Amino acid sequence: MFAKRDQVGPRRVRRRLKAAASIVVALAAGTFLACQRGMETAKQVLDASRGDEGARDTGAGVQDADAVDAARDAAAAGPTDASMVLADAKTDALVKRAAPHDAAVDTREHRKGMPVPDNLLE
Amino acid sequence: MGKRVLFVVKELEGAEPLGALYVAGCLMAAGHECRFVGTRGNDVLAAVRQYRPDVVAFGATTGLHRYYLGLAARIKEVLPSCLTYMGGAHATYFPDVIHTPGIDVICRGEGEDASVELLDALDRGDDHTKIRDLWVKHEGVVYRNPARELRRDLDAIPFPPRELLYEYDDALRMRPLKSFTTNRGCPFPCSYCFNPSMVEHYGSSWKKVRIRSPENVVAEIVHVRAKGPLQVIGFRESIFVYSAKWLREFGELYRREVALPYYCHLRADMMTEEMVDLLAWSGCHTVNVGIETANEKLANEVLDRRIKMDRLADGIRMLKRAGIVVFADNILGIPGGTLEDDFATLQLNIDLDVDYAAATLCTPYPGTGIAKYAIENGYFKGDFELIDDSYYTESVIEFPDPSTKRQTENLHKFFAVTAAIPQLFPLVKQLIKLPPNDYYYSMFRAWYLICHMTDVMPRRPNILPLKESLLSIFGVYKGVDPNWHSPPRPEWLPTVDVPAPSPSPGAAGTPIRLGRKKPSEVTDVRET
Numbered sequence: 026m027f028a029k030r031d032q033v034g035p036r037r038v039r040r041r042l043k044a045a046a047s048i049v050v051a052l053a054a055g056t057f058l059a060c061q062r063g064m065e066t067a068k069q070v071l072d073a074s075r076g077d078e079g080a081r082d083t084g085a086g087v088q089d090a091d092a093v094d095a096a097r098d099a100a101a102a103g104p105t106d107a108s109m110v111l112a113d114a115k116t117d118a119l120v121k122r123a124a125p126h127d128a129a130v131d132t133r134e135h136r137k138g139m140p141v142p143d144n145l146l147e
Numbered sequence: 148m149g150k151r152v153l154f155v156v157k158e159l160e161g162a163e164p165l166g167a168l169y170v171a172g173c174l175m176a177a178g179h180e181c182r183f184v185g186t187r188g189n190d191v192l193a194a195v196r197q198y199r200p201d202v203v204a205f206g207a208t209t210g211l212h213r214y215y216l217g218l219a220a221r222i223k224e225v226l227p228s229c230l231t232y233m234g235g236a237h238a239t240y241f242p243d244v245i246h247t248p249g250i251d252v253i254c255r256g257e258g259e260d261a262s263v264e265l266l267d268a269l270d271r272g273d274d275h276t277k278i279r280d281l282w283v284k285h286e287g288v289v290y291r292n293p294a295r296e297l298r299r300d301l302d303a304i305p306f307p308p309r310e311l312l313y314e315y316d317d318a319l320r321m322r323p324l325k326s327f328t329t330n331r332g333c334p335f336p337c338s339y340c341f342n343p344s345m346v347e348h349y350g351s352s353w354k355k356v357r358i359r360s361p362e363n364v365v366a367e368i369v370h371v372r373a374k375g376p377l378q379v380i381g382f383r384e385s386i387f388v389y390s391a392k393w394l395r396e397f398g399e400l401y402r403r404e405v406a407l408p409y410y411c412h413l414r415a416d417m418m419t420e421e422m423v424d425l426l427a428w429s430g431c432h433t434v435n436v437g438i439e440t441a442n443e444k445l446a447n448e449v450l451d452r453r454i455k456m457d458r459l460a461d462g463i464r465m466l467k468r469a470g471i472v473v474f475a476d477n478i479l480g481i482p483g484g485t486l487e488d489d490f491a492t493l494q495l496n497i498d499l500d501v502d503y504a505a506a507t508l509c510t511p512y513p514g515t516g517i518a519k520y521a522i523e524n525g526y527f528k529g530d531f532e533l534i535d536d537s538y539y540t541e542s543v544i545e546f547p548d549p550s551t552k553r554q555t556e557n558l559h560k561f562f563a564v565t566a567a568i569p570q571l572f573p574l575v576k577q578l579i580k581l582p583p584n585d586y587y588y589s590m591f592r593a594w595y596l597i598c599h600m601t602d603v604m605p606r607r608p609n610i611l612p613l614k615e616s617l618l619s620i621f622g623v624y625k626g627v628d629p630n631w632h633s634p635p636r637p638e639w640l641p642t643v644d645v646p647a648p649s650p651s652p653g654a655a656g657t658p659i660r661l662g663r664k665k666p667s668e669v670t671d672v673r674e675t
Contacts, residue, residue: 026402026406026408026428026429027408027430027432028470028471028472029470030469030470031470033467033468033500036502036602041567043567043597043598043601043602044567044594044597046597047564047596047598048564048590050593050620051586051592052589053621054585054589054593054621055584055586055587055588055589055590057622058588058589058621059585059586061622062585129623129624130621130622131622131623132622135585135589135592135619136537136540136588137535137536137540138537138619139595140593140595140596141595141596141599141600141616142322142616
């Protein structure tokens with residue numbers, strides 16, 4: 026019904042063309058991500074070279090993931106009145122997805138996740 | 148009156164969480180209230196504060212379990228009265244996860260009946276510590292209960308209540324591809340799969356496959372199609388079909404009532420001409436078959452596949468001749484294998500002209516035969532904490548040298564695109580010697596996206612999801628996940644006494660011990 030014997034050969038040709046196109050896309054994406062990483066590294070080097078206490082207080086340049094988690098957990102542990110209000114304001118998220126957040130580059134997720142939501146490799 | 152259950156699913160945007168949905172369907176039939184929430188762009192703690200569930204449930208795979216353990220601990224701080232309940236592969240493989248602070252109950256195996264008994268007991272205020280399939284932590288004591296009889300009549304289980312997903316996010320209703328299952332169980336003992344741990348839990352009855360009637364499967368698809376758009380069906384069980392008789396009955400109904408292209412998983416060595424013709428006739432567009440490795444010795448002695456490679460190759464050729472798209476699974480970096488074996492696997496995919504040559508890096512999940520083999524033979528130190536929630540990033544297997552590890556990991560990124568353009572193979576052998584980089588990862592993702600959307604699961608393009616998918620190749624994501632919290636310390640994860648090196652490779656070492664000392668909050672462990 027949907028399997029087409031006569032399409033095996035043409036599909037192979039189309040597959041090669043599409044794979045070649047994906048290489049072109051990957052070259053562009055790889056360059057973009059390499060630039061992003063370069064900018065992140067440069068920012069860290071700049072912060073480190075400034076050596077000002079302010080940068081350290083705000084956590085800039087922290088490399089240890091556990092330290093970041095610990096800071097985040099500590100911040101979340103004792104909810105202030107303001108944060109409770111904020112949490113209550115978010116409760117609509119229960120039945121409807123929250124409003125989309127701003128898009129951002131996530132180089133870690135890029136190496137872990139898959140580009141298709143219904144991905145078959147999960 | 149019924150209890151309130153909140154199911155938390157990381158990456159709800161992925162394939163439908165059918166296991167959790169089946170459980171929710173049974174709970175709702177028993178009078179309990181269920182809701183689902185995702186994590187990306189959603190504050191789960193806020194949802195818990197507002198909904199105030201009696202039970203928060205998660206289904207976790209190993210690697211992802213760390214995310215849920217951290218979240219469960221925070222949920223217990225926000226709402227101490229709620230009970231946290233973990234199911235899924237990780238709890239089944241490694242039930243000792245119950246000792247982690249913040250987890251109250253774990254479910255091993257299928258969760259429908261055990262969950263209903265648990266919620267009913269909580270609702271009545273009865274003792275909930277003696278329920279089969281569950282390990283329960285209560286007042287400092289861990290109660291370990293035996294397995295229950297498997298349900299044989301799958302048709303009697305309510306359809307998964309997908310409307311719970313749509314209530315959370317209507318975009319899930321609009322997705323063109325929806326998942327279903329036709330059977331449960333698997334007779335094969337493959338060492339990299341979760342099925343042997345189910346056999347350990349349920350006994351040999353797990354190997355006797357339980358199959359839904361064609362009428363029941365088609366009725367569910369028709370029911371789902373009435374609620375939202377549907378262009379492609381994904382059948383997600385380990386092996387879609389075992390008998391030509393079932394497939395013929397299914398096909399007649401499916402062609403009449405549904406008539407949409409479908410995707411399914413098969414063992415290619417089980418294929419006959421009759422079966423392949425029936426698949427194509429019934430509407431099968433794409434099959435996922437496991438090649439795993441070209442090395443028959445590795446396939447049978449390490450992966451325990453019990454397969455003949457010539458039969459497997461014949462099966463794939465038959466599928467290709469019938470015009471069915473073949474999506475092949477492969478495993479790279481298998482303990483005991485070499486880089487040459489991985490090259491041979493890639494060459495086999497090229498020779499068989501598979502449409503998409505998917506590859507994963509061998510991951511020794513706790514409780515699997517491959518983990519036992521890798522530890523006993525010195526390929527893995529037993530540090531399961533190293534296992535990530537993604538098996539296509541880096542390998543945790545010990546390689547002879549760092550260069551081989553790097554080449555294997557890089558080959559993984561090039562695998563599919565090289566199978567599509569075999570002329571690249573000599574160049575790829577050189578490129579994989581370079582350090583891993585964003586180009587390689589981008590290539591892996593770009594080809595997967597394009598092939599998946601146009602060949603493997605063809606569907607009419609929907610501009611918004613397509614744009615988001617394309618942007619993700621560039622590492623651009625919309626909607627952060629604010630629910631990551633460090634798992635409680637000390638984290639209860641499998642640890643292993645690694646046996647002393649054996650003079651003869653493959654010789655059995657000392658028994659493997661899993662688990663850590665009891666944390667202070669657990670004072671006793673009781674078998675019931």
